[in-house]
């Protein structure tokens with residue numbers, strides 16, 4: 001029996017509570033267990049997987065290559081796991097996450113079907129006390145929120161929705177049993193990444209598919225297919241080096257690019273560069289030239305190229321025009337990746353309703369109604385996204401030191417120090433939370449960096465004989481200002497999106513993540529750790545010391 005086991009046996013309250021059993025929560029359980037802490041996980045779902053547990057709608061898959069969108073912490077794992085497709089579908093990613101949980105013996109540490117509803121820091125005990133929706137409570141020295149940046153599904157409050165007599169689905173909370181759409185009239189509301197993935201699938205089986213689009217998105221064909229042995233070898237032969245390299249990249253994703261700016265090439269080379277990237281497929285299109293996201297002219301030429309492709313693919317010019325994004329630059333909203341999305345609108349059973357021109361007014365028992373028509377439906381699929389980054393955290397009633405509520409602290413939008421901690425909430429850490437790069441690129445890279453930083457910090461505390469860490473308010477204010485400043489100079493300000501919280505009525509408009517790049521952020525976190533955790537306050541707790 002090792003130290004961790006013996007501790008657990010004599011003290012049923014764990015050292016750390018980890019909320020969520022997706023990529024973040026599982027890695028946190030593994031790392032903290034590895035450094036000798038007793039850990040306990042809570043998960044609202046009946047299984048592991050987080051996003052990949054809930055988003056099981058037809059067509060759901062990752063738009064980052066699986067060889068990159070996977071854990072790097074175990075070389076044996078990354079060498080042994082065999083991805084089947086270039087972009088893995090949801091079921092394959094879920095199998096992978098389940099494998100990880102079994103392989104590292106994490107399942108027994110997690111209480112499933114249990115939602116954490118509140119968490120308060122007890123100033124006398126200097127411990128976090130969490131309560132669950134089963135009426136249980138548990139305390140721990142550390143609270144780790146691995147609740148996921150895109151895990152709180154958003155269903156718009158459309159008048160009459162409760163009167164609809166057909167079936168209602170949300171892509172972000174899809175049923176576990178297969179859903180049959182054969183021969184049915186189906187409406188999809190929303191054309192973000194989820195809508196763009198599900199629409200081609202539904203079009204194959206539905207009698208009629210009505211797509212309600214408010215804002216068109218830029219989408220690049222994925223050109224998905226089986227993972228070729230050559231590509232698998234390319235990664236696996238130098239996986240360790242490669243993973244180190246991607247950690248330094250702005251988005252944590254490796255792209256094959258020309259390495260040139262649009263200004264360095266002739267108009268013909270520019271066009272052929274775009275054609276090549278379009279033929280190759282994937283979100284890497286935006287990196288075809290180095291200046292697409294920096295130079296408005298380069299951006300316009302890339303956007304024009306995609307708009308021309310849409311016009312080429314979609315036979316009806318009015319529909320093609322409605323599908324072309326025209327009001328924001330490429331990259332201001334998350335770029336989508338699809339399999340036959342634009343082609344779907346050539347099918348005779350598919351209609352596009354531009355609800356920016358004819359808004360949805362209400363829903364009746366049988367139809368979605370816009371200002372000028374009623375669309376009778378058997379099923380409504382909401383592909384309307386998430387209350388991003390803060391939704392799942394604020395769904396928990398969190399009270400920090402002196403009973404201060406996190407909801408109050410964040411009423412003008414979230415503020416954190418490095419996206420890792422919020423001042424006044426001692427010993428509470430967030431994984432891929434607001435104010436960190438989080439979901440702006442390869443979130444698995446982000447998660448591993450956060451969890452490694454947190455575990456190193458906890459080891460530092462142990463070695464320096466301190467029990468409590470908190471962020472300093474001024475350090476938090478400076479980081480928050482920096483996050484905002486970087487966001488102001490980015491493309492992200494030029495479109496309404498979940499990045500800014502503008503998809504949720506009443507949510508303060510504030511850029512939610514750190515847009516300075518994964519590599520830069522990683523260096524900043526490392527520098528702060530090696531400076532002795534500048535901007536954090538540590539203290540020894542007589543109460544906790546007594547319980548050691």
Ligand code: N01
Pocket residue numbers: 061062063064150156171189190191192193194195197212213214215334355360383384385386439498503
């Ligand atoms: O959500 P979204 P999502 N009436 O917020 C529309 C990740 N992801 O689930 O743009 C009518 O992007 C809304 O319209 P508008 C990825 O990071 C990854 O698709 O607000 N329409 C929009 O069209 C992604 O960015 C993958 O005008 C309404 C749509 O609903 C993030 O998740 C796959 C409306 C919501 O789009 C979120 O994507 C899927 C209303 N009242 C998701 N309210 C991968 O491939 C909202 N809309 C890895």
